[in-house]
Amino acid sequence: MSRILLTGATGLIGGAVLHRALVAKTDAEWVCLVRASDEEAGRQRIAARLGRFTSALNAQRMAQRVEIVAGDFTKADQIADPRLDSVTQVLHLAADTSWWAQEKVHRTNHDGTLALARRAARMPRLDRFLHVSTAMICGGKPPAMVDETRYPDPDAAHLVHYSASKAAAETSLAAGFADLPLVVARPSIVLGHSTLGARPGSSILWVIRACDRLRLVAGSRDGTVDIVPTDWVADTLVEMLARPALAHGTYHLSAGTVSRTRWSELGCTLDRVDPAEGPRHYEEFSARDRATLHRRFTEVFGMDEAIKVAMFRALQAYYRFCELDVTFDNTRLLAEGFAPPPALSEYIGRCIETSGEIVDQFREDFGGFAGAPVRGEQTARPRPSQPDGVTNRTVARRGSAPG
Template sequence: MFAWQTPLSTAWQDSLIRSSHTQAPGVDTLVLTGATGFIGGSVLVTLVNAGLLDRLVCVVRGASAAHALARLRASAVRSGLPHYRAERLTTANVIVGELGTEFSRADEARLAGASHVINCAALASFSTHPRLLESSVRDTLRFASRFAGSKQLQRFVHVSAAMACGTRCGAVVPEAAFGHGETGHLMPHTRSQRDAERRLRTELPRLPLVVVRPSAVVGHTVLGTLPSARIFWVFRVVHASRRFAARAANRIDMVSVDDCARALTLLTVKPTLAYDTYHVSAGCDSPTLTQILNAMDEAADTSGRRYSMCSPRDLYAVAHEALGEDAASHARLLERVLGVYAAFAQLDYVFDNRRLREEIGFDPLPFTDYLNECVRTSYRTGILKQMKRDFARPGTERPMAERLSKETCLPENTYRLI
């Protein structure tokens, strides 16, 4: 079940549909938040496949328990769990609500009995609205505070983001708790993640906290982009245009969502841990932009003109070319999003993962090794459609243009640090 490097092997494909019980001593009730999201959905599948279904409780938004259960099952199927196994999820696996919710007395009691918590819930948004981000931090603290004095709780795993480190680090970002100095950020979201980490540590010192920071999470080693095309569509744009505002030799640190989920699960159920902060990342094995584009050529059986680095002001032309005349109205929005990803690529960061490698033998499958699955599952889907799905809030059907204009519009100068 927890073998790491198994690219498209029969054994790994079987692990998606077979229950593989793992020893999880001391895990009585495991509470999972964010189970209908990209990372949380894959964690859900990993926990079910690990034989923890009867000990699993998911906090899920919904109009009712039945609605929340339907959303949970849909997330599990989208993340690779067969329908017949998803049907084994019942209302016993659900608490209706979200991080800032006032829970019923019965649900409060269920939460109070948790031995382990994985908090995957996060507002992974391009929003610049300060109240929206402040509420995200506040709700995280409110939820975590329920467990701070618990005698049953053994571990509270909080999923943050590697880019919460900001933009003023060295080329290799260490696995360590953040200091209190200010640092620049490309997005308010990563600053809010940093704030949440700090406040969890300082305001809830009795919480058995373990912070896990994934780098960019892209694709699934078997399912490709079927669970989500998040970020991958950006590479499609760059591959098609052969231009981007980053050097070809710059490395981009990425992991698959299933490797990320297995790491989170192992860090949760392992009886003892050496540290309280970990990166889930490719680290020194991160591919360069050139290696990614070459792998995409091979996967798509294409060859294009040589890659050339462009100026940030050329990204509108790149966006317009990628979307075509029929979708030109979205080009300005795409330009701004590309600007954020280009600014990240320009940092040339790799996130040190030596702690995780030593702790659980973490050896993630390189992005270039499963990129062909991402290409295969994407080629019939237009870039604009993938982009819309990337920005869609789970459970809503709000148009992308409306969401971006009201919630996720970026400053005109996307390189201005926030």
């Protein structure tokens, strides 16, 4: 029987994973490592997250079916709780997804992941440690098509500290835990839910809606962004846990060439599903052209509240990711029979239907944008304890990263 330790169950993807797993009613046991004062408080946090997918009553019932270990994954190596000893699979989703808080994200995402790996090394029945990284470890200058073999690259110039910390974690896991049954999943940009739309969370959805509302595309209108829905990522991760064997050690969970989003096509879809805001004619600009973005943003949203100023800065950083025009190859995943993701154009209508104001949706990601660098600061100083082989050379302004 599977006994799965899940970190990050109170987060966007973790909640979707748990909901999907509990709906399936397999005989797998789920143990959630949750930050909480005690088990009951942890259970209530899980129930609150599950409540985004189902009724409050159902969510409470589902939450009763999981075991809770109250704790911090960054100190997992100090958790003696014997319930962890019988774990057969770890799904490690927990992370600090803020973009600019350099020391904190490194401590959590790199040092914390290694602490969890040390605890996992003491789990005698463990047959898979599924570590969720991000395709954005490619940094700020990827080729147009990225496959799983090319990164992490110690010379990658990262746009944000977050992706540098995730790259560092991958590097150190590979270097220091040769005996761990490690598989790395790298989602691209996770946005919306293919049937529930924005209900489970509006993280990053506000970015697409804001770009659309501003009618500004960074780079080319024919450029693409690699976006996948939360539920597809959750389904894929659950299936990756269930598969007795996987051919590779690293997989992109990405849209790939078939399902990636082209701005010009997205505009046509939005004209159809959201005609009140149409017709769309996106103007192309450079993500470094702060003046154009500032002017347009002020006209459309205003700059009259602190939240809008924060949203402007976050959007400025997101535009740099959008301008990368990069596709993450998902051939490995599809070749092993995993279902392909739907394209954003297939479910953006559902996201719009279930959406409120764009600025309110940004609030969900707001916490990820703390610690903005001083204006004009583009390059992070190397950390004194820089992880082996990882360069934070070009950490951009601030934000809550795609992935």
